[in-house]
Amino acid sequence: xxxxxxxxxxxxxxxxxxxxxxxxxxxxxxxxxxxxxxxxxxxxxxxxxxxxxxxxxxxxxxxxxxxxxxxxxxxxxxxxxxxxxxxxxxxxxxxxxxxxxxxxxxxxxxxxxxxxxxxxxxxxxxxxxxxxxxxxxxxxxxxxxxxxxxxxxxxxxxxxxxxxxxxxxxxxxxxxxxxxxxxxxxxxxxxxxxxxxxxxxxxxxxxxxxxxxxxxxxxxxxxxxxxxxxxxxxxxxxxxxxxxxxxxxxxxxxxxxxxxxxxxxxxxxxxxxxxxxxxxxxxxxxxxxxxxxxxxxxxxxxxxxxxxxxxxxxxxxxxxxxxxxxxxxxxxxxxxxxxxxxxxxxxxxxxxxxxxxxxxxxxxxxxxxxxxxxxxxxxxxxxxxxxxxxxxxxxxxxxxxxxxxxxxxxxxxxxxxxxxxxxxxxxxxxxxxxxxxxxxxxxxxxxxxxxxxxxxxxxxxxxxxxxxxxxxxxxxxxxxxxxxxxxxxxxxxxxxxxxxxxxxxxxxxxxxxxxxxxxxxxxxxxxxxxxxxxxxxxxxxxxxxxxxxxxx
Numbered sequence: 313x314x315x316x317x318x319x320x321x322x323x324x325x326x327x328x329x330x331x332x333x334x335x336x337x338x339x340x341x342x343x344x345x346x347x348x349x350x351x352x353x354x355x356x357x358x359x360x361x362x363x364x365x366x367x368x369x370x371x372x373x374x375x376x377x378x379x380x381x382x383x384x385x386x387x388x389x390x391x392x393x394x395x396x397x398x399x400x401x402x403x404x405x406x407x408x409x410x411x412x413x414x415x416x417x418x419x420x421x422x423x424x425x426x427x428x429x430x431x432x433x434x435x436x437x438x439x440x441x442x443x444x445x446x447x448x449x450x451x452x453x454x455x456x457x458x459x460x461x462x463x464x465x466x467x468x469x470x471x472x473x474x475x476x477x478x479x480x481x482x483x484x485x486x487x488x489x490x491x492x493x494x495x496x497x498x499x500x501x502x503x504x505x506x507x508x509x510x511x512x513x514x515x516x517x518x519x520x521x522x523x524x525x526x527x528x529x530x531x532x533x534x535x536x537x538x539x540x541x542x543x544x545x546x547x548x549x550x551x552x553x554x555x556x557x558x559x560x561x562x563x564x565x566x567x568x569x570x571x572x573x574x575x576x577x578x579x580x581x582x583x584x585x586x587x588x589x590x591x592x593x594x595x596x597x598x599x600x601x602x603x604x605x606x607x608x609x610x611x612x613x614x615x616x617x618x619x620x621x622x623x624x625x626x627x628x629x630x631x632x633x634x635x636x637x638x639x640x641x642x643x644x645x646x647x648x649x650x651x652x653x654x655x656x657x658x659x660x661x662x663x664x665x666x667x668x669x670x671x672x673x674x675x676x677x678x679x680x681x682x683x684x685x686x687x688x689x690x691x692x693x694x695x696x697x698x699x700x701x702x703x704x705x706x707x708x709x710x711x712x713x714x715x716x717x718x719x720x721x722x723x724x725x726x727x728x729x730x731x732x733x734x735x736x737x738x739x740x741x742x743x744x745x746x747x748x749x750x751x752x753x754x755x756x757x758x759x760x761x762x763x764x765x766x767x768x769x770x771x772x773x774x775x776x777x778x779x780x781x782x783x784x785x786x787x788x789x790x791x792x793x794x795x796x797x798x799x800x801x802x803x804x805x806x807x808x809x810x811x812x813x814x815x816x817x818x819x820x821x822x823x824x825x826x827x828x829x830x831x832x833x834x835x836x837x838x839x840x841x842x843x844x845x846x847x848x849x850x851x852x853x854x855x856x857x858x859x860x861x862x863x864x
Contacts, residue, residue: 354414354424354445356438358431358457359383363467363536364391366458374425374455375400380417382410383427392427411444418450431459435484435505461503464535464562468542469576470569472501477568485514492517498527501566508533508559512551518565519547528569533561536578538585538610544572581608582836586772586852587765589792591616591781596648599679600775600825607833612771614762615755616784619649622727622748631722631747632657636667641718642742643668645691646676646701646733650724651683653749665689676704677824699824700802701733711741724749752780757788769793769857773818773832776800777825779808786812795857799832801825 355374360366375381375395383393385404393402401422403413410426417424432438432454445452461482465472472480479500483490486506495502495518507514511531519525525548532542545553547565554561578584586609590597593615601611622628632654634640645651658664665688675681675691677699684691695703711719720743723734727748734744757763765771767790774792776782782805785792791813792798799818800806806816818835820827840850 352418352421352423353451353453354418354426355453355455356426356428356432356442357455358436358459359388359392359427359429360458361430361460361463361536362389362534363463364389366463366536367392367395368455368457370455371457377423378425379422380414380424381427382414382417382424384429387429388427411441414441415445415448415450428457429460430463431457431461434459434461435482460535460560460562461505464532465503465564467536467540467578468530468532468564469572469574469578470530470564471571471575472503472564472568474568474571477501477566485510488513490514490517492521496522498523498566501564501568504563504565507563508557508561511554511563514563515547515550523547523565527565528567529563529565530569530572531557531561531563533557533559535560535562538608540579540585542572542576542579544569578608580840582833582840583773584608584850586610586836587612587770587854588832589614589766589771589774589785591775591785592777600829603826603829604832607829607836609773612762614758614785614789616781616788617752618755619652620751620753621653622751624748627747628653628657628724628749631724631745632661632663634745635671635722636663638670639718640671640720640722640745641716642672642674642721644674644676644704644721644723644733645680645684646704646723646725648680648683649726649752650749651680651687654724655687674704674708676701679825698822703823705733705736708737708740708742719743720745722747727751754784754787763789766790766792766796769795769854771796772853773797773799775825775828775832776805776809777828779805781805782808782812782814793857795853797832797835797853799828799835801828 355378357371357374359371372395375392376397378396378400380401380403381393381396382403382405384406385402386406396402401417403417405413414424414426426441428436428438430436433456438454442452442454462472477499481495481500481502483495483502483504484506485504488510504514515529518527525546527547528544529547529550530542530544531550531554532540534540539558541557543550543554543557550563583604588604588609588611590600590604590611590613592600592613594613597611597613601613604611635643658667668689672692673684673689674693675684677694681691681694693704693707695707697703697706713719719741721737722745724747727750734746737744771792774785774796776785776799778801794815797817798809798814800809800816801820802823803819806819809816818831820831839853843850
């Protein structure tokens with residue numbers, strides 16, 4: 313069948329060649345009737361066009377159940393494979409025929425997921441791979457996914473239909489030879505795949521078939537990812553305007569392209585495509601990184617400190633025993649690490665949150681409070697203003713011997729914690745027991761590519777959440793490049809950054825990581841606006857350094 317014959321309206325599906333296509337029948341016995349997939353079956357799953365967030369609930373559930381997953385690792389985001397069990401076998405389809413590998417695992421009684429990009433039945437390998445499995449008698453199911461044909465234009469802000477244009481035609485131009493005369497109707501929206509290296513031929517073919525050279529056309533590369541780029545042009549100029557765009561790319565032709573000015577929502581996010589360094593562990597940075605992704609950023613977590621147990625655990629052990637026996641009136645948690653340290657010690661003793669019955673608990677901020685709630689403890693005091701030791705001290709109640717049966721406060725903290733809170737509590741009549749719950753040491757240097765990106769301007773922004781993150785990051789990786797936006801959580805961190813020769817661009821209006829992400833997003837929005845008003849393309853800060861790759 314010729315490529316032209318594969319062109320269809322929206323109700324049918326083209327069969328574009330994709331990664332890992334089966335070239336020959338599975339070399340196992342065939343002829344058995346296909347049945348519903350179960351243990352020893354294959355589930356053909358579409359994982360969407362690029363954004364891991366487009367994975368369907370059914371697809372995620374199948375990954376959680378899978379014993380074996382066959383996928384092209386080069387085309388699969390790590391976040392998608394995070395849905396798999398730790399003991400699941402991951403097979404790279406680049407290492408052989410994916411149908412043979414999937415069938416062999418299924419014949420061994422394993423539940424197999426075959427992951428394909430986009431939707432398995434649209435510009436993908438369902439026909440070839442499903443047909444081979446059926447011929448071999450291997451049971452299979454299909455879990456549809458979001459196709460690039462609809463997903464990429466949606467992320468580009470281009471609806472494929474509107475009130476005036478109700479026909480969509482999908483064309484696979486990967487192999488050339490398309491009869492463009494069949495697509496001359498100006499009222500039909502065209503979605504063209506597989507034409508990254510033949511944009512000029514596509515446009516000339518459509519113009520020769522009768523489409524005006526002024527017909528709106530848009531090309532989107534790396535769609536639904538934070539590297540997405542869309543060029544809006546016409547059939548006359550698209551080839552030159554889109555020169556240098558990366559594959560995979562998709563072309564939309566038709567008047568619906570005009571909606572992009574109003575509907576572009578993804579590429580206009582304030583931090584779209586910004587690579588942001590978060591100097592925290594993945595565990596600590598989870599909520600912050602998710603917030604940054606919501607603004608369009610690409611966070612990279614790089615820990616600058618390592619948390620280790622105290623050198624002498626006896627002090628912590630006595631504190632936990634005193635907590636259980638009623639020695640304290642209050643317990644103060646000044647970090648999520650302190651919560652984790654106490655929780656781990658409780659686990660060692662076979663205790664749980666019920667041991668806190670009758671105690672008052674304070675948290676230095678929202679994140680620490682959230683860690684306590686996860687532990688099963690609802691804090692009695694969280695500062696409403698500044699979320700710091702100083703902020704907590706300002707709201708701490710004075711000791712009242714008529715109301716407080718005990719005047720003792722337990723503070724399980726880091727070995728390098730400051731004494732401001734203790735001094736204030738002592739002034740208010742409380743007796744404080746400062747216990748080292750954990751030690752903080754400088755983390756090992758990050759991998760060389762990360763170090764080079766920090767010093768060479770590969771990051772668009774760095775978030776500093778404390779003075780120690782400034783000192784430690786510079787100590788293990790070097791000073792951020794001058795084009796990198798420096799964002800700090802508060803005045804003290806700003807002072808430290810400036811002492812190390814850094815220019816502070818952003819400071820949170822309150823000392824919380826959430827407020828810091830918001831402040832960076834506001835800066836990013838102003839950055840985009842100022843460049844637009846100056847008639848300049850919305851380049852990222854990293855693209856402003858000398859030698860950075862630039863596109864027209």
